[in-house]
Every structure is written in C-alpha cells, then in structure tokens.
Amino acid sequence: MHIKILGSAGDGGFPQWNCVCRNCAGLRNGSLHSRPRSQSQIAISPLPDLWFLVGASPDLRSQLLAGPQFFPSAESPGRSAIAGVFLSSAEIDAALGLLHLRGSQSFFVFATPAVQRILKTENRIFQVLERSEPPVQWQTLSAGRRIGCHLSDNPGDAPTFFYTTIALGGPYPDYVSDDFLQATPSDQSTTGFLFEQNNKKAFIAPRLPGRTGEWTKLAASAEAVLIDGAFWSDDELHSTGRTNKTARELGHLPLSGSDGLLAQFPADAVGRKILLNISNTNPVLDETSSEHRAVLDAGFEIAYDGMEITL
Numbered sequence: 001m002h003i004k005i006l007g008s009a010g011d012g013g014f015p016q017w018n019c020v021c022r023n024c025a026g027l028r029n030g031s032l033h034s035r036p037r038s039q040s041q042i043a044i045s046p047l048p049d050l051w052f053l054v055g056a057s058p059d060l061r062s063q064l065l066a067g068p069q070f071f072p073s074a075e076s077p078g079r080s081a082i083a084g085v086f087l088s089s090a091e092i093d094a095a096l097g098l099l100h101l102r103g104s105q106s107f108f109v110f111a112t113p114a115v116q117r118i119l120k121t122e123n124r125i126f127q128v129l130e131r132s133e134p135p136v137q138w139q140t141l142s143a144g145r146r147i148g149c150h151l152s153d154n155p156g157d158a159p160t161f162f163y164t165t166i167a168l169g170g171p172y173p174d175y176v177s178d179d180f181l182q183a184t185p186s187d188q189s190t191t192g193f194l195f196e197q198n199n200k201k202a203f204i205a206p207r208l209p210g211r212t213g214e215w216t217k218l219a220a221s222a223e224a225v226l227i228d229g230a231f232w233s234d235d236e237l238h239s240t241g242r243t244n245k246t247a248r249e250l251g252h253l254p255l256s257g258s259d260g261l262l263a264q265f266p267a268d269a270v271g272r273k274i275l276l277n278i279s280n281t282n283p284v285l286d287e288t289s290s291e292h293r294a295v296l297d298a299g300f301e302i303a304y305d306g307m308e309i310t311l
Contacts, residue, residue, distance in 0.1 A: 001197040001311045002045040006063035008303035009037035010230050010279035011093040021281050033287040040277040046161040053085045060097030084108035089190045090118040091173050102128045110139045114188035143167040161197040170209025170251040194218045200311035206277045210253030220266040229275025232282050262298050276303035
C-alpha cells in the first residue's frame with residue numbers, strides 16, 4: 001500500500017488567503033520557518049496505476065495536476081487513475097473537491113447515509129456527478145464492518161484490500177438544515193478509516209472530534225496513523241477575532257492539554273504517527289516553536305504536501 005499526502009493544511013490552506021495571523025503573515029514575509037501547504041488531501045494506491053482518495057479537497061484539481069501518477073493515459077482518454085473517494089464527512093474542506101471530478105468519469109464514492117443525503121439532497125450542486133455514463137456509484141459506509149475491496153478481474157481472487165469504518169461523531173456542517181439535524185443520528189457525521197493490505201494497516205482520521213475513544217484501538221495497531229492535528233489548543237481561534245468557537249465545537253480534538261490528542265494517543269502504538277489537516281493558526285507550523293518541538297518529542301511527524309508512505 002502506497003500513501004501520498006497531496007495536501008496537509010486545514011480549511012483554507014496555509015497561508016490562508018484572508019488571514020494575517022502570526023503564521024500566515026510570517027510565511028508571506030519570509031520570517032517564519034515553515035512551508036506553504038494546500039488543503040488536506042490523501043491518496044492511497046493498493047495497486048500500480050490505481051488510486052483511492054480519502055476526502056475531496058477544494059484544492060483537488062491542482063493537487064492531481066501536480067502528480068503524473070494521476071494523469072489519464074493515452075490508451076484510456078477521459079479516464080484517470082482515480083477509482084474512488086472515501087468521504088470522512090460532508091464538510092466543505094472534505095467534499096467540495098468532488099466537483100472537480102465531474103468530468104464524465106464514473107467512480108465510487110464511499111460515505112455514510114447521512115453524508116450522502118447532505119450532498120445529494122441538502123446541496124443539489126453535487127448532482128453534476130450524475131452526468132457521467134454510468135453515473136458515480138455511491139457506496140454506503142456502515143460503522144464497524146470490515147469490507148473487502150475486490151479489484152481483480154477474476155471474481156475468485158481474494159480482496160485486494162480491506163477497509164473498516166469507525167464512527168467518530170461530532171457536529172454536522174453549518175450549512176445543513178435544522179430539519180436534517182433533527183432527523184439524523186449524530187454518529188454518521190464524521191468517520192475514520194482503517195485500511196488493510198498484506199497484513200499492514202493504515203488508520204486515517206482527517207477530522208477527529210474526540211467524542212469517543214474507540215479510535216485509539218485502531219490507532220494502536222496500525223503501521224501508519226494519519227490523524228487530525230488541526231489545533232494546538234482548544235481556544236486557539238479566539239485570538240484571531242474571527243470566531244468564539246473552540247476547536248472542539250468545530251469538531252477537532254486539540255493537540256495539547258490533559259485530555260488532548262497527545263495525551264489520549266495510545267502509548268503502545270507501534271506505527272508512524274503523522275499529523276495533518278493543520279490549521280493555519282497552529283503554532284506547530286513554526287518549525288522553531290516549542291509546540292513544534294513538543295510534537296516531535298512525542299513521536300509525531302508533521303505532514304507536508306508531497307509526503308509519501310509505503311507499507
């Protein structure tokens with residue numbers, strides 16, 4: 001299994017277009033020791049020349065154009081190597097990129113029933129995905145089920161890889177209606193994924209609300225964990241003056257604190273621990289900061305655009 005991080009920043013990328021926080025201003029004027037990042041996007045390849053996306057970033061078009069492995073071949077005009085998309089939520093930063101994939105190519109979209117209803121009913125712009133022939137094929141995710149994905153032309157072959165979905169809870173996007181919220185279970189809002197191939201596991205949770213501790217079991221057993229590192233502290237956004245919401249209210253478990261991600265992450269985890277979906281305000285982006293050092297000392301890596309992992 002090959003994993004490529006096409007984008008590693010949170011909503012809006014880094015620097016964010018309208019932000020003058022210390023990080024964004026410092027990156028623009030060259031005083032911050034960091035690097036630009038596009039919005040979080042993960043690609044997984046279980047076979048040569050075949051890729052699945054985890055999430056669909058608003059930056060997806062430029063991210064795919066930057067990778068020759070995603071280019072269509074002359075032998076199959078109009079078709080790229082993208083076979084499907086696993087959606088962790090219906091948030092704008094996780095789903096908007098689907099609109100970049102509307103170019104008459106059929107593929108699979110894996111999403112919970114609630115996320116499917118949001119995209120197909122609450123926001124009808126995503127109906128452009130039905131224009132391909134055959135149309136995009138929606139696959140329903142059910143928490144706790146281990147599903148084999150068969151990619152061989154021989155129906156008798158074993159699954160190429162397996163995926164397991166875990167319900168992470170958390171808020172639904174702000175743009176959904178009150179009627180939808182009243183009629184929909186909260187446990188379908190955000191999901192994490194465990195991918196398995198050849199006895200190797202990757203646990204991926206681009207958004208981690210921290211409403212349940214079930215994710216720690218999967219993270220402990222995986223050879224690679226790619227996990228939400230959006231905010232350092234719960235009140236991080238208060239200083240920007242743009243919102244009074246905390247990280248948890250926005251659906252992200254902060255890194256620091258006695259009950260933060262660094263404290264909750266299983267001490268017996270055996271694999272690589274990689275933070276992604278990092279907000280432009282997060283001090284870990286400053287490679288000279290004490291927060292950056294604390295993350296590294298805890299055994300975590302900080303994702304960057306173009307990072308690759310092979311299991």
